[in-house]
Amino acid sequence: QKEVEQNSGPLSVPEGAIASLNCTYSDRGSQSFFWYRQYSGKSPELIMFIYSNGDKEDGRFTAQLNKASQYVSLLIRDSQPSDSATYLCAVTPGYNKLIFGAGTRLAVHP
Amino acid sequence: SQTIHQWPATLVQPVGSPLSLECTVEGTSNPNLYWYRQAAGRGLQLLFYSVGIGQISSEVPQNLSASRPQDRQFILSSKKLLLSDSGFYLCAWSVIGGEAFFGQGTRLTVV
Numbered sequence: 001q002k003e004v005e006q007n008s009g010p011l012s013v014p015e016g017a018i019a020s021l022n023c024t025y026s027d028r029g030s031q032s033f034f035w036y037r038q039y040s041g042k043s044p045e046l047i048m049f050i051y052s053n054g055d056k057e058d059g060r061f062t063a064q065l066n067k068a069s070q071y072v073s074l075l076i077r078d079s080q081p082s083d084s085a086t087y088l089c090a091v092t093p094g095y096n097k098l099i100f101g102a103g104t105r106l107a108v109h110p
Numbered sequence: 111s112q113t114i115h116q117w118p119a120t121l122v123q124p125v126g127s128p129l130s131l132e133c134t135v136e137g138t139s140n141p142n143l144y145w146y147r148q149a150a151g152r153g154l155q156l157l158f159y160s161v162g163i164g165q166i167s168s169e170v171p172q173n174l175s176a177s178r179p180q181d182r183q184f185i186l187s188s189k190k191l192l193l194s195d196s197g198f199y200l201c202a203w204s205v206i207g208g209e210a211f212f213g214q215g216t217r218l219t220v221v
Contacts, residue, residue: 006153032207043200043212044154088153090210096142096161098202098210102153 003027004091006101015110019076023089023101026070033065034090035074037083038103044088048074079108112137116201116213123220129174129188131216133201136182141203143184144210145176148198160184161206196220 005024013019021035032051036044050056050063050072062075072091076083086103093099116133123129135141142161146154156169158176166176173192177185184201196219202210 032209034209041217043215046209046211049209092207096206097156097159097167098144098204099156100146100154 002101003093003099004089004101006089006104008102009105010107011104012107012109013079015079015081015108017079019079019083019106019108021074021076021087021089021104021106023072023074024070025072025091025093027091027093028067028070030091030093032092033063033072034098035061035063036088036090036100038086038088040086047087076106079106081108081110084108112203112211114201114203114211114213116216118216119214120217121219123191123218125193125220126190129186129191129195129218131186131199131201131218133184133186133213134182135203138182138203138205140181142206143178144202144204145184145186146200146202148200150197154200158186191220193220
C-alpha cells in the first residue's frame, strides 16, 4: 500500500465549477497535511496546510481533514483556467519526513 | 526571509559520468532538508532527508548518495549515472512538521 494515494486524473471541470480533489494516507500517526500546486516544468508551491480535523478555508480553497478515515481533500470553488495544474497531497508520517502522493491533474475548461 | 538555491537548472550528462547537485538555504537555521526526484508525469519520490549536519536518511536504495557538510548545504551525488537517473530533481527545506519550500529544480537528462 502506498503511503499517500491520489487519483491521477485528469479531473476535468468547467470554469466556475467546484473541483474536488481527494487523498488518502496509510500512517494513522500522521500529523501534518499539505496541498501543493505544480505547473508543468515548475516546482511545487504550497496552497494550504491543515493539522486538525475539520475544514480550513482560504479564499477559494477549502481543505478538509478526517483523521479517523485517513482522508484529506481540497475543494476549489469558482474554478478558473489558471487553476489547471497538478495538485499534490503531502503528509508527514513522522515529523522529519514529508511524503507526497502522485498528484491529480486538474483541467479547467472555459 | 528564507530562500533556497538549487543549481544548475538543467544538466545533460553521459551514462557513467559522475553527478553533483548542490542546494543551499538562507535565512534559517537547522532546517530539515530533502531531495526528491520526479519522473516525467509522475509524483515526487523522496530520495533522502536530513535533520542535521552529517545525518542522512535514505528512502530508496539506488545509485545516488547525499551529504550535508554544513547546516544549510545539501548535496546529491552519484559516482556513475544510469539512464534511469534522468528526471527532475528537487531540493526542499522545512521546519519540523512544517511545509516544505522548494528550490527551482534541476532537470537531469542522462544520455
